[in-house]
Amino acid sequence: MAKVDGRSLHAKAILGSELYGRLSETKVLLVGAGGIGCELLKNIVLTGFGDITLLDLDTIDLSNLNRQFLFRKKDVKQSKALVAAKTAHAFNPNVKITPIHGNIKEPQFDVAWFRGFDIVLNALDNLDARRHVNKMCMAANVPLVESGTAGYLGQVQPILKDRAECFDCVPKPTPKSFPVCTIRSTPSQPIHCIVWAKSYLVPQLFGEDEDGGELDEAEKQGENAQEIATLRKEAQAFKVVRAALRTPQTDGQGSSAAKMVFEKVFHSDILNLLSMADMWRSREPPTPLDFEGIRDGTFVMNKKTHKEDTTAQSAPRATSATNGSTSNGASTSGLKDQRALSLKDNVDLFVASTERLAGRLRAGEDTISFDKDDDDTLDFVTAASNLRSVAYGITSKSRWEVKEMAGNIIPAIATTNAIIAGLIVLQALHLLRKSYHALRNVHVQFKPTMPLSAISMTPPNPHCGVCRDTYTEVRCDPARVTLGELVSGILGEGGEAGGLGERDVSVYEHTRMLSDPDWDENLERTLESLNVTRGKFLSIVDDESEYATIQVAIGVLPPNHPADGSALVLPSTLPVPPRKPKPAAPSTPPPTGTKRSAPDDDDVEPSAKRQKTNGAAPALAPFTPSKKKRLEDDGLLMLDNPDETLEDDVILVD
Numbered sequence: 001m002a003k004v005d006g007r008s009l010h011a012k013a014i015l016g017s018e019l020y021g022r023l024s025e026t027k028v029l030l031v032g033a034g035g036i037g038c039e040l041l042k043n044i045v046l047t048g049f050g051d052i053t054l055l056d057l058d059t060i061d062l063s064n065l066n067r068q069f070l071f072r073k074k075d076v077k078q079s080k081a082l083v084a085a086k087t088a089h090a091f092n093p094n095v096k097i098t099p100i101h102g103n104i105k106e107p108q109f110d111v112a113w114f115r116g117f118d119i120v121l122n123a124l125d126n127l128d129a130r131r132h133v134n135k136m137c138m139a140a141n142v143p144l145v146e147s148g149t150a151g152y153l154g155q156v157q158p159i160l161k162d163r164a165e166c167f168d169c170v171p172k173p174t175p176k177s178f179p180v181c182t183i184r185s186t187p188s189q190p191i192h193c194i195v196w197a198k199s200y201l202v203p204q205l206f207g208e209d210e211d212g213g214e215l216d217e218a219e220k221q222g223e224n225a226q227e228i229a230t231l232r233k234e235a236q237a238f239k240v241v242r243a244a245l246r247t248p249q250t251d252g253q254g255s256s257a258a259k260m261v262f263e264k265v266f267h268s269d270i271l272n273l274l275s276m277a278d279m280w281r282s283r284e285p286p287t288p289l290d291f292e293g294i295r296d297g298t299f300v301m302n303k304k305t306h307k308e309d310t311t312a313q314s315a316p317r318a319t320s321a322t323n324g325s326t327s328n329g330a331s332t333s334g335l336k337d338q339r340a341l342s343l344k345d346n347v348d349l350f351v352a353s354t355e356r357l358a359g360r361l362r363a364g365e366d367t368i369s370f371d372k373d374d375d376d377t378l379d380f381v382t383a384a385s386n387l388r389s390v391a392y393g394i395t396s397k398s399r400w401e402v403k404e405m406a407g408n409i410i411p412a413i414a415t416t417n418a419i420i421a422g423l424i425v426l427q428a429l430h431l432l433r434k435s436y437h438a439l440r441n442v443h444v445q446f447k448p449t450m451p452l453s454a455i456s457m458t459p460p461n462p463h464c465g466v467c468r469d470t471y472t473e474v475r476c477d478p479a480r481v482t483l484g485e486l487v488s489g490i491l492g493e494g495g496e497a498g499g500l501g502e503r504d505v506s507v508y509e510h511t512r513m514l515s516d517p518d519w520d521e522n523l524e525r526t527l528e529s530l531n532v533t534r535g536k537f538l539s540i541v542d543d544e545s546e547y548a549t550i551q552v553a554i555g556v557l558p559p560n561h562p563a564d565g566s567a568l569v570l571p572s573t574l575p576v577p578p579r580k581p582k583p584a585a586p587s588t589p590p591p592t593g594t595k596r597s598a599p600d601d602d603d604v605e606p607s608a609k610r611q612k613t614n615g616a617a618p619a620l621a622p623f624t625p626s627k628k629k630r631l632e633d634d635g636l637l638m639l640d641n642p643d644e645t646l647e648d649d650v651i652l653v654d
């Protein structure tokens with residue numbers, strides 16, 4: 001006992017015995033047991049938090065060990081949550097740590113479950129999970145501390161409904177973007193070639209087949225006919241190489257499919273581009289590559305097309321010589337992945353990786369997409385991007401560099417995680433003490449004179465599509481409750497009887513419209529048949545845009561609910577949402593919550609100002625050719641006019 005007192009002496013002295021005493025009872029949910037999560041778990045155990053639930057979906061990877069100090073080599077492949085809980089428990093055996101190996105988005109982690117916590121701490125690495133936890137905390141009205149690091153940079157944001165901005169009040173910067181024409185025909189930097197290989201070539205060759213229907217549709221919609229014709233021609237040519245990659249090879253044919261791909265993308269396509277003389281008036285034209293010539297050593301680059309390498313530290317130019325193996329010794333001295341590849345090395349790697357990927361397709365894999373940890377796709381992207389770089393006179397990159405650039409990897413720094421984890425505890429303590437005036441948005445920044453900046457809290461964005469909604473919850477059996485029963489139950493009779501009363505509303509689940517005033521067929525259907533089940537939300541949107549949206553969380557019936565009891569338990573007080581603020585003046589940016597532009601986000605907030613439908617499916621978004629879409633999904637910005645320019649690249653901090 002004396003030992004335990006000694007352990008807590010400092011924490012008690014700093015926090016005061018009242019707060020310290022309360023911490024042992026405080027129920028905290030920690031989401032993520034990675035770089036920040038491991039540091040944070042250690043901190044909260046040592047601070048005196050007594051009841052911790054730790055959740056992570058992943059298992060330990062060898063590459064985690066340099067900064068996730070609760071893990072050892074023997075733990076590799078074990079559950080992060082379980083191992084972290086076990087290691088940290090030894091720091092203070094009085095603490096109860098409940099590890100959960102699971103995804104925070106699973107339905108059992110519903111609003112009622114979140115409400116069981118006094119505070120939630122996020123230590124996640126992706127926007128999607130962060131948005132989800134933010135919304136659940138808004139619905140359950142539980143304080144949240146959000147955090148993230150990227151190299152030397154980091155941020156901690158305390159979030160409390162109605163008092164401070166939520167995670168979605170401010171739009172998130174989009175990841176690096178490039179104009180599509182730069183990627184498709186006029187690359188000038190290694191990253192342009194890497195994005196081309198990863199986001200265009202890999203899906204074209206190994207991704208889903210396209211039936212061309214979308215192009216027909218695009219034509220009908222009056223899109224640029226010349227561009228569609230080019231896309232169609234390109235799609236046709238890809239069909240042939242796609243088929244070759246999927247056809248079993250007979251002996252001796254070894255690299256024929258790979259050669260076909262090579263000749264299409266590094267020879268014919270470049271010849272096609274060269275034929276558009278206008279394009280090359282003010283820029284260096286690319287050089288078509290010659291497969292056999294490179295392999296037998298007779299290929300000579302047109303020296304004039306090569307700009308000199310200006311980045312002294314980048315990998316030595318693979319193309320400075322005519323051909324052959326690298327002559328500068330880097331190939332043997334550096335680590336295998338860090339060596340510079342010669343032009344011939346790249347062709348060999350291109351053939352070998354194409355064959356490996358083709359082999360996987362032939363063995364039954366449906367589609368293959370780029371994954372930095374999938375060696376076959378990384379080799380392919382390394383070789384293909386380097387070959388394109390050679391053709392355009394751009395510096396080649398080593399496999400190591402390509403992995404870093406293609407995987408958008410910003411090296412994680414243990415010290416930044418440690419600083420951030422400390423700051424999270426400080427903000428969590430302010431929230432638990434209800435010292436709201438002390439809350440700060442804290443940034444760790446790369447400024448030696450001011451490494452930390454603390455900003456006072458900003459009130460919620462009045463137009464936020466997440467925290468300005470009104471949240472409520474029903475407990476029900478989705479197999480026995482219809483959509484109509486739920487909606488009229490929640491709207492109630494209005495006035496003294498409670499609720500908003502009957503009104504014209506549209507109902508959505510996520511982005512799916514389920515009904516609107518002119519389309520009521522689904523109101524008769526059960527929630528289950530509409531796939532509206534535990535953990536999901538129904539959004540009830542006022543058709544007149546007069547009141548804020550009601551978000552109804554779907555929960556399960558209480559365990560002691562009688563079998564013959566009602567299948568729907570409404571909240572004891574029906575929600576009456578506040579009136580909506582006046583729309584922002586035209587000069588201000590669009591409402592952030594409702595028009596989120598992060599490229600990984602398909603979450604279009606329900607809006608009463610939608611196009612009316614004739615009662616069938618909801619109106620479709622304006623047509624976009626699928627290739628454009630795919631590039632956009634990858635964080636590329638499509639410019640309509642090739643002369644448009646972009647501001648400096650924006651990097652997403654997560």
Ligand SMILES: Nc1ncnc2c1ncn2[C@@H]1O[C@H](COP(=O)(O)OP(=O)(O)OP(=O)(O)O)[C@@H](O)[C@H]1O
Nearest residue numbers: 032033034035056057058102103104123124125129
């Ligand atoms: N939806 C989710 N549910 C539960 N845990 C999640 C979810 N999304 C991400 N995580 C976890 O959040 C943690 C984030 O930690 P971190 O950023 O250090 O990533 P990492 O995977 O450990 O390292 P790296 O990505 O750098 O290899 C990871 O352990 C990850 O498994």
Ligand SMILES: [Zn+2]
Nearest residue numbers: 166169464467
């Ligand atoms: Zn918000």
